[in-house]
Amino acid sequence: MSAQAHPAPQAPAQDASGTWKYDAALAGRIELKWQDRWEAEGTFEAPNPTGPLATTRRGATVSPGPGAAGEKLYVMDMFPYPSGKGLHVGHPLGYLATDVLARYNRMRGKNVMHALAYDAFGLPAEQYAVQTGQHPRVTTEENIANMRRQLRRLGLGHDARRTFATTDPEFVKWTQWIFLQIFNSWYDADADGGAGKARPIAELVAQFADGSRALPGDYAGRSWEELSAREREDVLHGYRLAYVSESPVNWCPGLGTVLANEEVTPEGRSERGNFPVFQRNLKQWNMRITAYADRLIDDLDHVDWPEAVKSMQRNWIGRSTGAHVRFALTGSGGTESAPEDITVFTTRPDTLFGATYVVLAPEHPLVDRLLAEPSAAGWEPGVPEAWRGGAATPAEAVRSYRAAAAAKTPAERQEDKEKTGVFTGGYAINPVTGDRLPVFIADYVLMGYGTGAIMAVPGGDERDHEFALAFGLPIVPTVAAPEGHEGVWTGDGEVINSANERIDLNGMSVAEAKEAIIAWLERSGSGEGTTTYRLRDWLFSRQRYWGEPFPIVYDEDGTAIALPEDQLPVDLPEVDDFSPRTFPEDDLTSEPEPPLGRAADWVHVTLDLGDGPKRYRRETNTMPNWAGSSWYQLRYADPANDQAPVDTVNEAYWLGPRGQGHSGGADLYIGGVEHAVLHLLYARFWHKVLYDLGHISSFEPFHKLVNQGYIQAYAYTDERGAYVPAAEVAERVDESGESTFWYQGAQVRREYGKMGKSLKNIVTPDDMYAEYGADTFRVYEMSMGPLELSRAWETRAVVGAQRFLQRVWRLVVDEETGETVVTGGELDEATLRVLHATIAGVHEDMEAMRFNTAIAKLIVLVNHLTKEGITARAAVEPLVQLLSPFAPHIAEELWERLGHAGTITYQPLPAADESYLVAETVTCVVQVKGKVRDRLEVSPDIDPAELERLALASTGAQRTLAGAGVRKVIVRAPKLVNIVPEG
RNA sequence: GCCCUCGUAGCCCAAUCGGCAGAGGCAGCGGACUUAAAAUCCGCUCAGUGUGGGUUCGAGUCCCACCGGGGGCACCA
Structure with missing residues (x-):
């Protein structure tokens, strides 16, 4: 990547036909x-305030002094994955838009930063490597060179000094450095007046050490001093923003790796490759993005983004406010033995009087407790046949229902909207009515949301209503439905049937009732107002070769230890086989096996991390390919910096907030809408962590976002349904204006969609240059x-x-x-x-x-x-x-x-x-009752009264009025007069 | 089902604060140039704004309902 020697630019010769x-x-x-010429002269180099890029070949510098900060513009594109397949005419649309804008603003005198880097880790290069044995770095570099050549031909005015690839060791170094920053941080929810912020983990250690913060969970009551190193790390792992946990994850045997929630489609398949994904309990790295859920939602108000993307992010984070309500549990047979609580989450605590049963997700851990009750041996007399699931005992019913639920994929569970479930034999006490409610398990309640348990209100919820009808459960409406409404009423209205000696909600609105019941729950100790989120922590490890290694080693206890900064970057080892172990796509028994695990010499190392040389084992997972794109907006501003990911001065200049309360971030970001909840969410999260830790001054990475549309194309199929070359299809228009399409004398059918080789409708930029x-x-x-x-x-x-x-x-x-x-x-x-x-x-x-x-x-x-x-x-x-x-x-x-x-x-x-x-004269339209009746040529600064007089006198107006009286005249000088006649 | 978007000429699209529905391009038609064709140039035709209501002196624009296209979410309590 350097300016090559070019022959002296030649004046274009005249055309072959002998003309110009x-x-x-x-x-x-x-x-x-x-x-x-542009390349040779460094035409598009933009100066930085400080550092290696402070001067340019054309001699430009950032002029110091007041006002200079307003004279810059940072435009960027969502960077490409260099796929090697080549471009079609749709790909450059966004790059052209940013280039046009950048060029315009250079001519307006602004210091414009515009460059293009490459998102080069990822599956295609790795898969190609697996097939050919060629190292993915070689493939990647070839593809980048090729893409660079194609884009250069477009005339894009990029600052060539600011390009890089996420696979460059210098870039990987800082990606790993940021990982360590995140690993060595915790989220202090009380900081910043309750908004919370990330702080160095050392500050948390200090709080534990001086006793100002009590140790959590199993360590409560003990002192930091007496904990072993391993126990301390165990405590800290509950706080770190990057942490290892064993939890249910998305395991994709077909890809041989685990995936983040964001990478799994609603159908339960992998976004990439469309393989089935299964839930498995596995030990994996996570990022505590959930700590930022509120800020990720609230700060959307500070960015200039398309409403669609904002709503997708809000939707994905899925904040809903409501209450946790505790229902005391009793065993079957009426024995009030050792009551245990079921906590449910509801957004409608106002409907508590209408809760007539309780449902747990089949996987809910409390189900086992219910079955452990000795009296759960057989069904109580009077339990309806429908509740028993055809089983002889509750235990048997639950076992077989759970097995059936487990056998279904998430997709299958969703497809089947028929309400099913079985009675567990247990009961729960409604805290406000004291009623004894039957406890069911049913797969319409999901373990992954809220608490995995609900209070069912068939009078105020469609799903509960369906279930109640199927199982013959009581239905109590708690909000008066409007006149004539049929079915369940879920809207606002007057609360009814909701009073007893403890509390009276009747007559309130839903909002008032929510507030009143939450206050009562909190007073009585049976619940509290709460907020839940759909967002889950970001699963951050992959069992792939072609990604950033983690800067983490494990000691003989298995404790994760961060490598010191001076040992970065951790390079990928050379291996013979780049492939992860993949499996038949539906192999449920398979286990992930990272390819790095086979590089034994690399995995087992002797390092001196401060207490003498010791043996360590390296982390063998790699980072997902979202890592590099989560911070590259910072690197453009200071690509050659070897002291920091970005110098604070350069960051403040290019990305810093413009005025009080401004989020900062790139001035313009153009890219496709497909990254609405993947890249854009992750990048915002990392940016905020770096902001909290004081490394940068902007709290959002991209201030203005524009989603460019897709360029699509027609494709044509013949009688057999085979695609024919779109370029050779002719259109015929008959007398009625109907179009038909013909290829080699035969009529073909037109369809509209993507450009693709198999659709035979690809048009490339090269075709355009040639023609x-x-x-x-x-x-x-x-x-x-x-x-x-x-x-x-x-x-x-x-x-x-x-x-x-x-x-x-x-x-x-x-x-x-x-x-x-x-x-x-x-x-x-x-x-x-x-x-x-x-x-x-x-x-x-x-x-x-x-x-x-x-x-x-x-x-x-x-x-x-x-x-x-x-x-x-x-x-x-x-x-x-x-x-x-x-x-x-x-x-x-x-x-x-x-x-x-x-x-x-x-x-x-x-x-x-x-x-x-x-204009010297403008055409004034004279309307009568809103219809144009005459036109007058008048001076632009004509007096309105004069204009009104002229309009009323105009022949068109007089003819239309035909002697009728005038009720009103609206004058909008000088362009319009509207006369409203009487009657 | 819910949310977000977009519906203007044969096609792609303009119309900025509610004020003459048309800027531009494609296609079509006619003409000039040409032996002819292509290319180029000049000129012309074509809609009343998806549908139905409402507000207003006046609606493509604002409001309500519906229809159609595109996208997102969806048993999320």
């Missing part, structure tokens, strides 16, 4: 010339419509962008001779008006990222100049400048031909002269 026509070949020569050139391709993609919108690719429409650039070219260059035809002289009034309207309009559109309308305005100007035969420098130079963000190569070429020596990149854009924006 702006065709694909000429465009190509111009484009390559300027791409070489039109990169600038035409850029202009076409930017003019297709708003960035956020998905749309269909239509190759035949690209010619419109080419015609536009050809017209621009001819304003400057004679197609026959190649001579510059630009002339001097003043512009006429009409041209000045068009020119300044264009300047003003383009500025407005660019600020709002409306690239399509900005291009439309440039087309208007070009059409005007072409039609009028105007080639005056005074019109052409501003045009070339305004065009250059979209079509930078042709703009540079024309700028040079207009006699300018340097690059156009930093030329200040023209400003509109206000005096040409005000």
Whole structure:
């Protein structure tokens, strides 16, 4: 990755046909010339305030002093995975948008940082390595080189000094360093006035040591002093933000690795590869992202993101407020033996009077307790047949129901919406009514949410209602339904049937009743208000080769020990076999086996970690490929820093908050919506940890987020359903306007969707360069419509962008001779008006990222100049400048031909002269009852009273009014008068 | 079922604060240039804004209900 020696840029030769026509070949020569020049001159290097990148080859520096901080712009793209499959025309859309914006802002005088790095760990390179035996690093580097070449041809203005790959040892070092920061931190929920924040684990140790914080759980009552090293680590592991735990995880035999919840589809399959995923209890690394649940939700109010992404994140975190309510448990047969509590979570504590039974998830640990009751040996008399599940005893019923539930995949459990369950033989006491409620197990209650237990309110919940009907359980409505409502009422209303000698909720609204019952629960000790989350801790280890190793070793006790910073990075060992052990995709008995475990020499090491050389065992899992993308927004700002992931000064300059309460973060982030709850959630989490620990000044990584739409394409199938080459399909339109599609004389069917090789509808950027050139391709993609919108690719429409650039070219260059035809002289009034309207309009559109309308305005100007035969420098130079963000190569070429020596990149854009924006006369519309009846040419600053008089007198108004009286006249000078007649 | 989005000309899309429905492009048609064709240039046609209500002097724009496309979530208590 360095500037290679390039031959001196050559002036583009004339076209093969002997003319200087702006065709694909000429465009190509111009484009390559300027791409070489930009590279050779370091045109897009942006200076940092401090450090190795503080100076650039073009001599720019960050000017010190007040006001300088406002003059920067940080735009970034979601970085690509270098797949080696190559790009299609849809891939560069976002990169073009950021490039256009970056170029525009450079011309506005801002210091613009824009670069592209590569997210290079991950499965495809590893799978390719497994197949070929080639090291994934080799594959990855080849793919990056190839992708870089493809993207360079687009003319993207990236700062080449700021590129990197997540697989670079220097980058891995800091990824591992951040891991250690997280490992060596805990979440102090009381810090920051209750919002909580991460603090160094050493501060927690100090609290334990001086007794200001009591030891938790099994260690309560003991002192820190007397704990062994292993016991201390055991305590700390309950606090660390990165920790190992043995818990149910998503095990995917087909991939041979475990996966985070975010990587499992609702169908219970792996997002990547679509293999089945099973729940297994395994010892794995986790990140305590749940500690940040509230801030991850609340801080969404501080970022400028699409509502869809915000709502997906809120949804995924799934905060719901309600109450924990404890139900005392009694055995069957009425023996009040050793009461045990079932804690349920409910969002509707107001409906407690309507709770007529209790349901536990089949996996709930209390089920065993219930069955341990001696009296649970047989069914009590009177237990309905339907409750028994065909079994002779509760124990047998529960056993067989549990077995049946366990045999189903999560997907199967969801598919079957019929309510099933069995009675456990046990009862629970409703704390407010004192009623004895039967306790069921049923698989519509999930162990993974809330407490895995519910109070069932069939009068106020659809699911409970269905279950109650199936099992003949009582239904007590507690909120009055509106007149005429059928079925269960879950909305607001007046509370009914909810009073006894202890509390009276009747007549309250749902919200009032919630508040009252929570207060009562807390007073009586039978519950409390609480908040639960759907979000689970982030499972962070993978059984793969091609990922970052953990900077962790284990001593002979199995205690995890962080490696010191000076031993980073921990490099991957060389191995013969990169593959994890994978299994038949439905092999439930399989166990994960990390490939690093086979590198015995690497795993077992002797290290001196402060108390002399000792034998240690390395962690053999690797990090998920989300690790690198969780902090790369920081590294762009200081890619060569070997002292820190990012210097605080550089971070504050590029990402720091702009004013009080501002979140900070990159100014603009463009990427697909598919990362809404994966990358974007993880990156926010890491960023916040680093913020809490004082390493950075911004508390959000990406301040403004835009999701670009997808470029999709039509595909065509013949009678057999086989795809035919889309490029060779012709459209026929009959008299009625109906379109049909034909391939080799036979009619074919059109479908709409992705671009793909198998669909035979791929169009690549290379196709576009060959036929039109990169600038035409850029202009076409930017003019297709708003960035956020998905749309269909239509190759035949690209010619419109080419015609536009050809017209621009001819304003400057004679197609026959190649001579510059630009002339001097003043512009006429009409041209000045068009020119300044264009300047003003383009500025407005660019600020709002409306690239399509900005291009439309440039087309208007070009059409005007072409039609009028105007080639005056005074019109052409501003045009070339305004065009250059979209079509930078042709703009540079024309700028040079207009006699300018340097690059156009930093030329200040023209400003509109206000005096040409005000029209001499405007057309005033005269409406009668909202319908246009006449038009008047009036002065823009006409007096409203005068305008009203003119409008009333106009022939159109008089004719329409036909003598009728006038009730009211609305005057919006100077553009509109609306006359409201009587009657 | 719930949430988020988008419905304007044959197609892709404009219309900024509620004020003349049309900026731009594609396709189509006509013309110029050409021996002819392509390319280029000039000109033209085409909708009343998914449907039904409402608010307003005035609605593509605001409100309500519905229909259709795209996306997300979904037995989450």
